[in-house]
Amino acid sequence: MSRRVVFLTGATGFLGMEVLVRLLERPDTEVRALVRADDREGAEARLDDVLATLWNDPAPYRERVRAVPGELTSPGLGIEAGERAALAAELDAVLHCAASISFSLPLDEARAINVDGTRRVIDLAREAPGLERFLHVSTAYVAGLRGGRFRERQLDAGQRFRNTYEQTKWESEHLVADAGDLAPCIVRPSIVVGESDSGWTPAFNVLYWPLRAFSRGLFDQVPARLEAHIDVVPVDYVADGIVHLLDRDDAGVLGLVSGDEALRAHELMDLACGHFDRERPLVVEPGNSAGASADEHGAVYLPYFDMDVIFDDGRARGLLAPAGIRPPLLSEYFATLMDYAELARWGKNGITREEAREGLEVLAA
Secondary structure (H helix, E strand, O other), rough: OEEEEEEOOOOHHHHHHHHHHHHHHHHHHHEEEHHHHHHHHHHHHHHHHHHHOOOOHHHOOOOOOOEEOOOOOOOOOOOOOOHHHHHHHHHOOEEEEOOOOOOOHHHHHHHHOOOOHHHHHHHEEEEOOOOEEEEEEOOOHHHOOOOOEOOOOOOOOOOOOOOOOHHHHHHHHHHHHHHHHHHEEEEEOOOOEEOOOOOOOOOOOOOOHHHHHHHOOOOOOOEOOOOOEEEEEHHHHHHHHHHHHHOOOOOEEEEOOOOOHOOHHHHEEEEEEEHHHOOOEEEOOOOOOOOOOOOOHHHHHHHHHHOOEEEEHHHHHHHHHHHHOOOOOHHHHHHHHHHHHHHHHHOOOOOOOHHHOOOOOHHEE
């Protein structure tokens, strides 16, 4: 049986892991995963660690994934010339998930990863004679500080940016959009959280940071606008959408977001108060530093709870809904996210994805 070969970047990251799972669950798919390492042995060891995070026994999947030692910031992705030629010759699809998601990197460092790295992935894709699909993971926050409705086909709206992450993802999206010879598909997730059915996540940032602080009673005041939009999607929706789109030939931009169904800040606050059995804290105007942060590192996430933008996802829903892929409402799985976060001690307990999917009740027994 001939197998489809997918080149995947970002396989060691949260979203990339979920995409990797879905690709390897397809018996007709093989994966070549770019892994940052000095040599093949180191790359394969890192890949083994990822697989052990996903499955209790990854052996049935191991033969269909191979680590490619390399680095987004190195010329030619750091792949030796002979191996690169052999790799390009076998590729059917390129899926670029890798990025620095740090909000605080200096602009030149963020560009080296998110912009120059994307350029190098495009170069590799152009060397693949049998390439059928190029898919790039961007972010809905290329909208920057833009308010109102930000449409899927929109990119240049005179927007300013909160941080270098947003700016460099906007710049890299321009690179991909200009690679028309690849007929690229660009997906824009919003805030990505754990799985909707198990809560599993190895990353506890953005939404999790203020919720953890609130659960511990560290917020006397919350800087927020009660009507602000907080667009959150579970990682299973995003990964399911990406893998489904690999099988299609639709080009252009698709928003993997909650869109018009995004919660308002006061609705999220009500969910948190109900789950943690706490009284609603005093709400103060955004920008008021009093009580705004029990952790200066976490303060970088606060601007994402003061947004007027609504992300359009009409095209995405039109393509994904017929396949049964829809974003659930946050209110439907919020308790699952928090139950898992508490069970995992907000990242201190190592729990595999497979263990989490076996059920919180079993793990807690």
